[in-house]
Amino acid sequence: MSKKTLPYIAITALWLGYVTLSLLSPATANNPYHLTGWSMILVRATIFIPILLVWLIALDGALAFKHYSVLVQKGTESRGISLITNGLFWSLGYIIFIGLSGAILPYFLHTNYAKLAIILRDHLPAALTLIAFYLLYQGSHQLKQVANFTTWTRSTMGAFAMYLVFAMGFVLAFAHNMGAAANPSNPNSSSILHQNVLLFTLVLPYLAAWFMGLLASINIVKYSRQVKGVLYRHALANLVRGIWGIVAFAVTLQVLTFATRFLLGLSLASILILIYVLLILYAMGFVFIRSSAKKLTRIEAVE
């Protein structure tokens, strides 16, 4: 077994665990639409294969960028590239966690650890996203050492103003609708923790993470426009698309998950379609990052 294939084997093993846990999941758990056993398995099976592909594509993109970051570790941009690489791996960790946690949770629902499992299921994705987007932002900020750009221009202020409106709307929706769509068959942290606690442990971390994701995306665009080197800028174009794709995917998925779990009660069909779209967005983000990493690596490796 070569060192290069080890991460892919590890991801596939995690996926097999996820599939096994999902298929053997207790029948009473999380079946709000009263699907029969086989219907439930078929519905879940339509998600399994895309999820494996998304995990593998994301891993491939992150590893390609890691390979590039090693090549430039003595360069002025190395600190920024290294932090962005770490941010990509934490993003990969996030998408793996949300899959695994959904499969594991039903096994704990009727045990003494149910509350802890639900709290972890709801909070760890926020923590992982916060770490991932913080690293992406810090990495993009470090790139100012290579290209002289300013984050807070008029366009950033405009984006910030729009984000503020969104953030206030999100907090208001949380304040007014929290617990309104409580579903005993699909419990969440709102039935365990007080609303004020959740505001600080869940809502604000998400808002902070999304804000840093937005700033990271803006910084990467500015870097790709300001940095010297016409061929280098061409190679960076797909990195910009990739970072935007990952941030957009994560934010949309998290808003959707939050709204579904805590505020609303969307139909299974509409959730499935949206999950597919978001998974494709996410995978496309890493496809672009892989493409950019390959072009940048070629510049570093050519002799």
Add this chain to the structure above:
Amino acid sequence: MTRELYRQVASITEEYLGPAAERFISRQISFHLDKKPQELTADDLPKLTEWTKVTFGLLTEDRHMIDEYTNRMMQLGRAENV
């Protein structure tokens, strides 16, 4: 003088390869000229230009860009020899 010449070559290359330029030129010099980057002389420029032209061809299909880069390197060589 040689250090200044290397800096000028790196500066031209930076307009095409950005932060990767110095690493690129250092590799070209050590791999094809078997020298340290600081030891680059004006006499080395024709050979270095030929190699970088070939290598640039692996990075882009834009012939205009390759010719432009090559011409700037050759102009630098001529200026150094005057």
